[in-house]
Amino acid sequence: MQSLKGHLLVASPSLVAPIFARTVLLMLDHTEEGAAGLILNRPTETTVTEIAERIFEAPFTWEKPVSLGGPVPGPLMVLHTLEDLGDQEILTGVYNTVETDRVQELIHHRPEPSLVLANYAGWGPGQLESEFGDDSWLYLPATYEHVFWQGEGDLWDVVVKSINASQLSRMLRLKEIPDDPSMN
Template identity: 35%
Template sequence: MATSKSWASAGAGYLAGHLLIAMPGMQDPRFDHTVVCLCAHSSEGAMGLIVNRPLAGLAFDDLLRQLEIEPTPPQRRIRMVSGGPVEGGRGFVLHSDDWTAEGSMPVVPGLALTASLDILKAIAAGGGPKAGVLALGYAGWSPGQLEEEIQRNSWLSVPADEGLVFGDDTTRTWDAALAKLRVDPALLSAAAGHA
């Protein structure tokens, strides 16, 4: 099995460039069995994109038509996901950093986030980044909220890698992320413990 390129930056205890894996007992149904790529995490809060929940009811070609982006049909497409419950009409492309534009935000070396139409135009024309996923909406946490959720045993974290973020088989992403930690989902408990 080929290994995927991995990214991670946990400076000062922060998890940008990591994946959050929802624990089996996740109380919030919006995050049940999700994998979230954290794009930003600091003392001011956190922002991430769910990478394993395919977007229902809207195809990439339809989105390009709505945004009047040519060519339609496009020369190239990317996978679309429901990125989270916040601002569901706002789009973000999480992508390899081999392509950037004004307004692209580096996440960690190798991974960037772009919210402008420039990236969709480049992809439709057959260019753009080597790998990417388009998310509508995002997941956000206020200062300290994510840390509290991790302490309550809502999330596990693992460094993100290309296969987990950009892989096409989203039905296996949650299991594959847990396997990266060598964790059997059947053995996980939703109860938080403190020593």
């Protein structure tokens, strides 16, 4: 089994489950025992300021939106680039922090780029692989730019176009296809 840790899991156009429709997830872990990831493109209207005091019983001021990381109840966590405060490196230069004291320190420092998330997506043994069999998901290696998306357009649209170009390239046995067709 190939681990998808550090990859993007992208909802296929046919996946219509409301929580996962048009989602892009960053895979945190993927083993024989199961898988876990975070939805990257579900910001909420709730800010860190609004929930931090209730969670940590200490005032914090940061108007950053909290994103919905998935349907499974879980801790508040932060994706960021500060190695010293990372619990786990997900891909080169991108860290995940769940440990409460470190999350509080990150919120206090308000690092950018970062993504603050509540909850996560999880799959039991073999469950994700079964969903691949149903053509529910596409995947590709994640990049820093994907995780901290600031570009134009919807992240899901951008990633699906990238996957389609990659699949076409493999089918035609081409080494590379330019992003800009005028460059061919």
